[in-house]
Amino acid sequence: MPASIADQRGADHTAILGLGAFRPARVVTNDEVAGPIDSSDEWIKTRSGIDTRRFAGEGESVIEMSIAAGRQALESSGIAPDQIGCVIVATSTYTMLTPACAPQVATGLGMKETPGFDLSAGCAGFCHGLSVGSDMVRAGTASHVLVIGVEKLTDAVNPEDRTTAFLFGDGAGAVVVGPSEVNGIGPTAWGSDGEQWEAIRQTKSFADYFLELKEQGPDVVRPWLRMEGTMVFRWAAHSLEKVCREALDRAGVATDDLDVLIPHQANGRITEVMARVLKLPDTCTVANDIEEMGNTSAASVPLAMEAMLRKGQAKPGDTALLIAFGAGLSYASQVVILPGVPV
Numbered sequence: 001m002p003a004s005i006a007d008q009r010g011a012d013h014t015a016i017l018g019l020g021a022f023r024p025a026r027v028v029t030n031d032e033v034a035g036p037i038d039s040s041d042e043w044i045k046t047r048s049g050i051d052t053r054r055f056a057g058e059g060e061s062v063i064e065m066s067i068a069a070g071r072q073a074l075e076s077s078g079i080a081p082d083q084i085g086c087v088i089v090a091t092s093t094y095t096m097l098t099p100a101c102a103p104q105v106a107t108g109l110g111m112k113e114t115p116g117f118d119l120s121a122g123c124a125g126f127c128h129g130l131s132v133g134s135d136m137v138r139a140g141t142a143s144h145v146l147v148i149g150v151e152k153l154t155d156a157v158n159p160e161d162r163t164t165a166f167l168f169g170d171g172a173g174a175v176v177v178g179p180s181e182v183n184g185i186g187p188t189a190w191g192s193d194g195e196q197w198e199a200i201r202q203t204k205s206f207a208d209y210f211l212e213l214k215e216q217g218p219d220v221v222r223p224w225l226r227m228e229g230t231m232v233f234r235w236a237a238h239s240l241e242k243v244c245r246e247a248l249d250r251a252g253v254a255t256d257d258l259d260v261l262i263p264h265q266a267n268g269r270i271t272e273v274m275a276r277v278l279k280l281p282d283t284c285t286v287a288n289d290i291e292e293m294g295n296t297s298a299a300s301v302p303l304a305m306e307a308m309l310r311k312g313q314a315k316p317g318d319t320a321l322l323i324a325f326g327a328g329l330s331y332a333s334q335v336v337i338l339p340g341v342p343v
């Protein structure tokens with residue numbers, strides 16, 4: 001006869017209790033990235049909505065940026081490091097395959113014996129992490145979870161590739177997820193389409209690269225991030241409306257009730273199309289952090305959230321729709337209540 005195994009239950013409701021952000025010090029203009037790709041400030045602004053991006057430098061590694069954003073999220077939540085039951089780091093640009101970076105992030109934040117793991121879902125990573133973290137708190141697996149979205153895309157993007165070099169930047173955003181009297185994180189609408197895996201991809205695996213190096217010598221080109229821009233644009237602008245609607249329906253929230261739309265900051269034009277097809281009320285403000293930060297992949301949603309709260313474009317307690325999407329192709333969306341402005 002099988003043993004009787006004790007079950008566990010967690011919180012009835014969850015919410016984002018604190019928010020943190022880290023923006024690298026170095027601001028990079030369009031003119032600076034335009035040279036090697038024969039582009040211009042005007043072309044980049046018109047096609048992507050980007051004015052500047054940040055490039056990480058010394059002391060701004062994936063781990064260091066994660067710790068800085070995580071520390072701010074902890075401080076603004078009032079939750080002590082030893083109350084965190086798990087650290088989830090969503091990233092696609094931590095260049096060590098083993099070990100994951102989350103345990104070092106947890107240790108760097110003063111946590112002891114706290115579980116931590118990395119999560120790879122491309123630009124959709126933060127909303128995946130938020131979903132997993134919230135479910136952990138509901139299930140009783142952790143009392144509080146620190147969810148971090150972080151990228152150092154300058155390690156992955158070829159500065160001479162016209163399809164990517166102007167688009168991406170570096171940074172980190174983090175939230176503390178924990179129990180709440182009223183629900184602050186809605187059900188997740190998510191999915192993936194592996195048939196379109198080539199739309200955003202690494203040009204070759206590192207195993208193939210090392211084989212080529214051995215067989216063909218040192219002139220072999222290293223793996224870079226590659227994107228089929230038009231394919232991604234069409235998919236994002238026209239297929240994600242139903243994902244947003246599913247997240248709203250499952251949360252029981254109408255578009256008219258939305259104060260804020262915070263989409264992954266992929267491209268300003270994709271955001272414009274998305275806001276138009278969703279027929280948002282005039283009172284709903286739309287995140288536009290891409291103008292200053294470029295596309296920071298898994299970091300973009302929490303960074304955009306922080307920017308809106310800091311600039312007064314949104315306020316604590318507002319109802320926001322999050323939607324993140326990217327390589328995989330993968331996507332995830334949920335309705336949340338915005339936390340307080342980071343301290």
Ligand SMILES: CC(C)(COP(=O)(O)OP(=O)(O)OC[C@H]1O[C@@H](n2cnc3c(N)ncnc32)[C@H](O)[C@@H]1OP(=O)(O)O)[C@@H](O)C(=O)NCCC(=O)NCCS
Pocket residue numbers: 037038039040043047048123162163166227228229230231232233266267270295325326327
């Ligand atoms: C990348 C993107 C801006 C390119 O715009 P596009 O209109 O599709 O560009 P195309 O590749 O069709 O090229 C259009 C023209 O611009 C030129 N061009 C392409 N890249 C350029 C660049 N970086 N600078 C200047 N000109 C460029 C092309 O040569 C072409 O010129 P032509 O009309 O004289 O032939 C656009 O496809 C896009 O935003 N895609 C979505 C990307 C995205 O959001 N990714 C993130 C997902 S997480």
